[in-house]
Amino acid sequence: MSLAIAPIRTAAVRTAPSLPDAPARPVSIAPRAAETITTPVQSAAPAAARTGAPRVRAVPEGTEARGFVLYVGIDEAKALEDGTTLHRIVEALRALTAEVAPSAETYAAVALAPEGAGGRDVDVVRLALQDPAALAKQREGQGTRDDADRHPNGVIIDISRKRVLLDGEAAGLTYKEFELLQYLVLREGRTIDRHELIESLWDADDEAPSERTIDVHVRRLRSKLAHYQDIVRTVRGIGYRFDRHADVSIRQASTPSPDLY
Template structure:
């Protein structure tokens, strides 16, 4: 009488890549970079994307648990969406990269060359020296910087940088005066603010311009 075949050994689950010895993987994070406007343009919403991913996860792994958080950043912060998300949600690798860049930036402060537009500290350095911009001049430059490569007309600048309660609401002509004053303080780097004849003004990135931004962690959840 033949004996029954021995049961096959249970398959060993493959070890998750990049998990050090002595630790175990307990889940994962998927960073999704898309803002509300892009989601609407795609015919969806952030909430619908989250719910679809939750349904797929429940289908593939019914025992899994999920948690979703919204990544917040200053309005108009620019940059790649997924990079902003990783920083806002405190991704260790992204934070380490940011620290490296900040250390490099500190070195640039000590041995500067070119223009540093520091949005987080509301300052501009020209070859290591403060440009001495007024609050409104910095706001004007920041508005253009955060919309890099787009021509901004004078009406948009007035509507977004001057409130109805301000003592003086500029006209299109006085906007030109504000821009001239800003450019004069940028000295030999004044060409970073370009005049687009008949249209408005634009900031274009230059090799000698460094921009520093801040991100804000989000406490919001779906």
């Protein structure tokens, strides 16, 4: 059985660490993040069948129900307004499950979304936890946008698909060039020094490039951005910065880039 509770704040799905006083498999709710709580539960499907209990609706022949997921959308501010906390909600649901079905096992996970993501809390939670129906609906909605993407004007930086379109044409960035641009985009308006770029974009096992090499990567990136190259600014003596322009559109899934989270 799965149980999910999630508030909303920063986009990646993450399993929370353990809660202090939780039973069996404790879960902790990050104090500053929106969370979704997921709980796998074992269900006695064979026993139900033997007693003649009705099958769960919409379960195809040849399969058996092993549990369920309950998506709960609420952020920390709303929980406080209701006189509770995310932690208390999770514990109450765990206690109820133990009371109704003592043999059930539960597991809680936290769903995070970017601050100010907008939309209904429960919809954000479903997307963050990769609910198939929610993902299918999102793909349908993106279909019309994809058609519009073929010949748009301006820059589209699609972080979820790892691509950059310039006036509808792919910019053809290398993996490292995209990683570099993405790093700057996710820290919009902040000047990033060369040392931070080296530490963040090159693994410890790799041969670390020199600061001059970073300049070469940035130069190549800017040349591929063509007449939009000024979105990547050079701050003399410090490093580089991404500046948003009116003709730049940034697309990101509900789950944030692992680069940042």
